[in-house]
Amino acid sequence: MPDGLFDRLVSLRRDIHRHPELSFEEHRTSARVASELQDIGLSPIRDVAGTGVIADIEGKEGGPTVVLRADLDALPIEEDTGLPYASEVPGVMHACAHDGHTATVLGAGALLLRDPPQGKVRLLFQPAEERGNGAKVVCDEGHLDGVDAIFGIHVDPFQPTGIIQVQEGPVAASTRSFRITLTGKGGHAARPHQGVDAVVAGARLVDALQGIVAREISPAQPAVVTVGRFSAGTRHNVLAGKAEMEGTIRCFDREVEASIREAIVRIAEAVSRAHRATAEVGFGEGCPAVINDRRMTHIASQAAATVVGSDRVIGFNEPNMGGEDFSFYLDHAPGCYVRLGAGVTDTNIVPAHSARFVWDERTMAVGARYLEAVARAAITELR
Numbered sequence: 001m002p003d004g005l006f007d008r009l010v011s012l013r014r015d016i017h018r019h020p021e022l023s024f025e026e027h028r029t030s031a032r033v034a035s036e037l038q039d040i041g042l043s044p045i046r047d048v049a050g051t052g053v054i055a056d057i058e059g060k061e062g063g064p065t066v067v068l069r070a071d072l073d074a075l076p077i078e079e080d081t082g083l084p085y086a087s088e089v090p091g092v093m094h095a096c097a098h099d100g101h102t103a104t105v106l107g108a109g110a111l112l113l114r115d116p117p118q119g120k121v122r123l124l125f126q127p128a129e130e131r132g133n134g135a136k137v138v139c140d141e142g143h144l145d146g147v148d149a150i151f152g153i154h155v156d157p158f159q160p161t162g163i164i165q166v167q168e169g170p171v172a173a174s175t176r177s178f179r180i181t182l183t184g185k186g187g188h189a190a191r192p193h194q195g196v197d198a199v200v201a202g203a204r205l206v207d208a209l210q211g212i213v214a215r216e217i218s219p220a221q222p223a224v225v226t227v228g229r230f231s232a233g234t235r236h237n238v239l240a241g242k243a244e245m246e247g248t249i250r251c252f253d254r255e256v257e258a259s260i261r262e263a264i265v266r267i268a269e270a271v272s273r274a275h276r277a278t279a280e281v282g283f284g285e286g287c288p289a290v291i292n293d294r295r296m297t298h299i300a301s302q303a304a305a306t307v308v309g310s311d312r313v314i315g316f317n318e319p320n321m322g323g324e325d326f327s328f329y330l331d332h333a334p335g336c337y338v339r340l341g342a343g344v345t346d347t348n349i350v351p352a353h354s355a356r357f358v359w360d361e362r363t364m365a366v367g368a369r370y371l372e373a374v375a376r377a378a379i380t381e382l383r
Helices: 005-018 027-039 098-113 134-140 198-209 211-216 254-274 294-308 325-331 363-382
Strands: 045-048 052-057 065-071 120-126 149-160 169-172 174-183 223-232 242-251 278-283 290-292 335-343
Touching (some): 065 098, 065 363, 098 363, 120 134, 134 325, 149 294, 198 223, 198 242, 198 254, 211 254, 254 278, 290 335, 294 335, 294 363
Parallel strands (some): 149 335
Antiparallel strands (some): 052 120, 174 278
């Protein structure tokens, strides 16, 4: 990388890490990004999707437009890394490396400006990836209109630095939340026959829901149904008249998701009826699966090989059941989402979304060079 650029990326990343902001609250972060974009000679547009930023590197008129995407938001987690640049905001932490993604895309922009390509490159810093809908707002505002390709990255602490994971097809699952409210009849815990115990009905329902993937979905189709929250009752001696649970559906196929949703409703109604209770089922919006485009994946793979060597470009070890709102962009333009090895150790690896999550900052240099290469390659291929 040019002299001083990597140090600049580290400084930016650490400043953002010290001052994390939650989804749609990224005011300081977006201001800092806009300032950095101005410093390298670009004219950023603020308030994209509320708190996002866009800056275009103008190339040859009439050439294709390629987007490089970063995410800005942090998570509601109390940091416990012990880093000298740890979060100064109580209960908020960059535990998913969005600080690094942001610095990496800015680094790619600086590299591209040395010799602007024969097309337009849009640097997109979106808010609210962790909410699962920041990308949708960006699209709804029209910022993907006329775009020919889009590329995204995510660090992976389970792979060593210098590895780039590129794979055609599904790489992140769809996400769909659900909420079930069971209504029974309260009463005295010593006389349960006089009421309808929502706790018992709820417990049976949680168990029954686990049979959906095991017995109704093909083993060849990755899918998950998880109940993550169960709430009922007020005291040890009071029969609960209501129980609430929330969970998530993860899969890669829209027909599979539809089957799971139908099964949740059917089972919730049947189990509640069997226990003389009633059930109300609702579903959140969620986001689709990330499906990498074949042509864009080939371009990404070739670009990655020019940066790290073909022997260090590998596929994904297993389907990633985590969600990623990058999928909304793929409804507007073909693209490819890759993972960058960022492991700092071979043992005791701490995953993202945890209070002790750390990763190798050298990954930003790899990522910036990859994004520069893939933007240039895509523009050449699409001309």
